[in-house]
Amino acid sequence: GAGVSQTPSNKVTEKGKYVELRCDPISGHTALYWYRQSLGQGPEFLIYFQGTGAADDSGLPNDRFFAVRPEGSVSTLKIQRTERGDSAVYLCASSPMSGMHYNEQFFGPGTRLTVL
Amino acid sequence: AQTVTQSQPEMSVQEAETVTLSCTYDTSESNYYLFWYKQPPSRQMILVIRQEAYKQQNATENRFSVNFQKAAKSFSLKISDSQLGDTAMYFCAFMRASGGATNKLIFGTGTLLAVQP
Numbered sequence: 001g002a003g004v005s006q007t008p009s010n011k012v013t014e015k016g017k018y019v020e021l022r023c024d025p026i027s028g029h030t031a032l033y034w035y036r037q038s039l040g041q042g043p044e045f046l047i048y049f050q051g052t053g054a055a056d057d058s059g060l061p062n063d064r065f066f067a068v069r070p071e072g073s074v075s076t077l078k079i080q081r082t083e084r085g086d087s088a089v090y091l092c093a094s095s096p097m098s099g100m101h102y103n104e105q106f107f108g109p110g111t112r113l114t115v116l
Numbered sequence: 117a118q119t120v121t122q123s124q125p126e127m128s129v130q131e132a133e134t135v136t137l138s139c140t141y142d143t144s145e146s147n148y149y150l151f152w153y154k155q156p157p158s159r160q161m162i163l164v165i166r167q168e169a170y171k172q173q174n175a176t177e178n179r180f181s182v183n184f185q186k187a188a189k190s191f192s193l194k195i196s197d198s199q200l201g202d203t204a205m206y207f208c209a210f211m212r213a214s215g216g217a218t219n220k221l222i223f224g225t226g227t228l229l230a231v232q233p
Contacts, residue, residue: 031219033220033221035221040225040226041225041226042120042207042209042223042224042225042226043161043207043221043223044223045220045221045222048219048220056220059220089159091159091161093161093221095219103149103211103213103219104163104166105163105221106163107153107160107161107162108160109158109159109160110159110160112159
């Protein structure tokens with residue numbers, strides 16, 4: 001079956017602009033995670049959804065970052081008034097909450113965001 | 117707070133040889149999971165192997181095996197018969213297993229492995 005997909009693959013924007021990053025999880029996966037990976041670093045947790053609700057948004061760096069998952073499937077990460085420091089690869093992962101792959105996170109290819 | 121440390125930024129190995137990547141972690145939790153992920157230049161994170169902390173037996177997946185030392189909080193990855201396709205960044209990761217936990221992954225900074233022909 002299809003894996004986790006993320007669009008766009010790359011996004012270049014100017015400082016101060018608004019961007020939306022999309023994640024399509026594996027069908028049937030109720031848990032969805034967003035991570036941010038800066039150059040030369042490991043991914044860092046941003047937010048976790050269980051179904052439609054954000055169960056843990058403790059990793060969001062500030063109120064310019066927001067994410068939604070209105071129907072419990074596709075999720076959108078939104079960044080307002082982008083800053084150069086927001087430049088990174090944004091990774092999405094989904095996870096089944098039962099079965100043999102319980103707790104295993106399946107990652108998408110990421111969106112590379114560059115803020116000029 | 118949990119932390120994961122990978123002290124080897126880069127490593128190199130000859131094709132068909134064996135290499136071991138190191139990882140240590142710090143936690144006060146008794147129940148947790150540990151993972152090794154591979155990230156090739158395509159950016160796609162691929163799960164290599166997982167270990168449940170309550171299991172004493174070390175996990176193995178074909179050419180990949182771990183040496184899990186719970187008391188020492190050490191979780192190294194051994195790659196046998198290295199192949200050119202193993203060239204990638206390798207990340208060690210920790211996940212709490214407590215009920216109601218977010219199950220977020222906490223990653224180390226990674227080890228860049230180069231397999232030489």
